[in-house]
Amino acid sequence: xxxxPRAPSIDAKIEWSWKQLIGFPILLAVPxxxxxxxxxxxxxxxxxxxxxxxxxxxxxxxxxxxxxxPLHVTVRNLSPVVADTVxxxxxxxxxxxxxxxxxxxxxxxxxxxxxxxxxxxxxRLVSVELWGQDYGAHRGTIIARHGTDSVMxxxxxxxxx
Amino acid sequence: xxxxxxxxxxYVFIWACFRTLGKRELSQMAPFELVMLLLIPxxxxxxxxxxxxxxxxxxxxxxxxxSLVFLTxxxxxxxxxxxxxxxxxxxxxxxxxxxxxxxxxxERIAPEEIFSAMHKAGIETIEEVAWAILESDGKIAIxxxxxxxxxxxxxxxxTGARQ
Numbered sequence: 405x406x407x408x409p410r411a412p413s414i415d416a417k418i419e420w421s422w423k424q425l426i427g428f429p430i431l432l433a434v435p436x437x438x439x440x441x442x443x444x445x446x447x448x449x450x451x452x453x454x455x456x457x458x459x460x461x462x463x464x465x466x467x468x469x470x471x472x473x474p475l476h477v478t479v480r481n482l483s484p485v486v487a488d489t490v491x492x493x494x495x496x497x498x499x500x501x502x503x504x505x506x507x508x509x510x511x512x513x514x515x516x517x518x519x520x521x522x523x524x525x526x527x528r529l530v531s532v533e534l535w536g537q538d539y540g541a542h543r544g545t546i547i548a549r550h551g552t553d554s555v556m557x558x559x560x561x562x563x564x565x
Numbered sequence: 566x567x568x569x570x571x572x573x574x575x576y577v578f579i580w581a582c583f584r585t586l587g588k589r590e591l592s593q594m595a596p597f598e599l600v601m602l603l604l605i606p607x608x609x610x611x612x613x614x615x616x617x618x619x620x621x622x623x624x625x626x627x628x629x630x631x632s633l634v635f636l637t638x639x640x641x642x643x644x645x646x647x648x649x650x651x652x653x654x655x656x657x658x659x660x661x662x663x664x665x666x667x668x669x670x671x672e673r674i675a676p677e678e679i680f681s682a683m684h685k686a687g688i689e690t691i692e693e694v695a696w697a698i699l700e701s702d703g704k705i706a707i708x709x710x711x712x713x714x715x716x717x718x719x720x721x722x723x724t725g726a727r728q
Contacts, residue, residue: 406660407657408657408695408696408698408708416642416643416644418639418642418643428635431628431631431632431635432628432632434624434625434628434629434632435569435572435625435628435629435632438568438569438625438629439569439570443621443625468617468619468621468622469619469620469621470617470619471616471617471619564619564620564621565619565620565621
């Protein structure tokens, strides 16, 4: 004999147990969903306008625990006159769910930023950096006010554990 | 998404490294088991110590690896061609009492290691060995001439014996 005996060939049919039939699709679903970005970062954008103000908010709709994501608020003066002060206020309940939050321009009061001397058709940007601290769904509002005009946007961010 | 792609890349890369090194380095483990055991602690330590501290990232990484291991085992069982690519073939080291130097050199197995495996199998001389085979899991299997019984089979790490 020049070689040891080989293993016989069999019909390679896989027998699945009920545990595998349940468990394997679940196991496989996680990386497939991750490939489609379900567990990753995602940004959303909302736009609203009312009277003399228009506001566009770009915010993280999903991100992960202890990751940093930006939130941008763009306020535009639609009136033909200079807006002396436009106050942009952020919901305390929303912002307090994040840590190391940084505002640019700096905060004026309790989570509010004042934009002064906004010329007609001029857009101003408020940038916020959010660091995911509490996981779960966080909801809040962003309001821009000028005189009697105000615009409000509802935002929702989910932080993965 | 990036985590899934990284896991696939690392899995294939480590598999290729072990296939290049050969069976000897695998010792008692199947290649997939070894890759899994090497990678799982890395994912969780990264989640604790590096930029992405999230459990989500660790979960995605671990499930990707488990899925790859499971899919590889299915493909390896169902497809002969895939199995030939993924797993190394057993190598005959001793044929009818004769050491095969080319096979020993190819797998970097010293004759002393053959004798050690023989002794653990209760065989004293090389003439009593019909076959010594380096199996794909890295163990040396010893088959006695004439189909006689083998003593103390598979007693130590890295060696095995068949009756």
